[in-house]
Amino acid sequence: MTAPFWKKRAYPVLRDATLFLLDWLVTDPKTGKLVxxxxxxxxxxxxxxxxxxxxxxxxDAMDQEIIWDTFNNxxxxxRELGIQR
Numbered sequence: 001m002t003a004p005f006w007k008k009r010a011y012p013v014l015r016d017a018t019l020f021l022l023d024w025l026v027t028d029p030k031t032g033k034l035v036x037x038x039x040x041x042x043x044x045x046x047x048x049x050x051x052x053x054x055x056x057x058x059x060d061a062m063d064q065e066i067i068w069d070t071f072n073n074x075x076x077x078x079r080e081l082g083i084q085r
Contacts, residue, residue, distance in 0.1 A: 003080070003081065006077050006080045006081055007081055010073075010077050011077045011078075011081060011083075014070065014073050014074040014077050015074065015077075017070050017074070018070060018071060018074045021036075021067050021070060021071070024036060025067070026058075028058060028059060033059075035058050035059030035063075035064070036058070036059060036060065036063035036064065036067060037056075037057065037058035037059060037060065037063070038056050038057065038058060039056065039057070039058070039060045039063050040055050040056050040060075041055050041056075041057060041060040041061070041062065043061070043062065044060070044061075
């Protein structure tokens with residue numbers, strides 16, 4: 001990719017998306033890891049302790065994959081532009 005695209009388009013979007021995701025993540029009390037949520041899982045229903053189906057949970061796989069990809073793309077943009085943070 002060319003530097004103007006990274007500087008004018010990709011980097012500002014990725015920076016702001018990364019900042020949003022950092023604010024959205026919370027510490028899972030069970031694992032101590034950062035997870036998204038609450039969020040609805042589009043691919044999964046599970047039976048809760050109440051015996052009813054649920055789709056809202058913490059740390060859904062799709063969210064975690066989108067977050068991982070966004071963070072990695074942000075790091076690529078930072079490297080491409082030589083930004084020191």
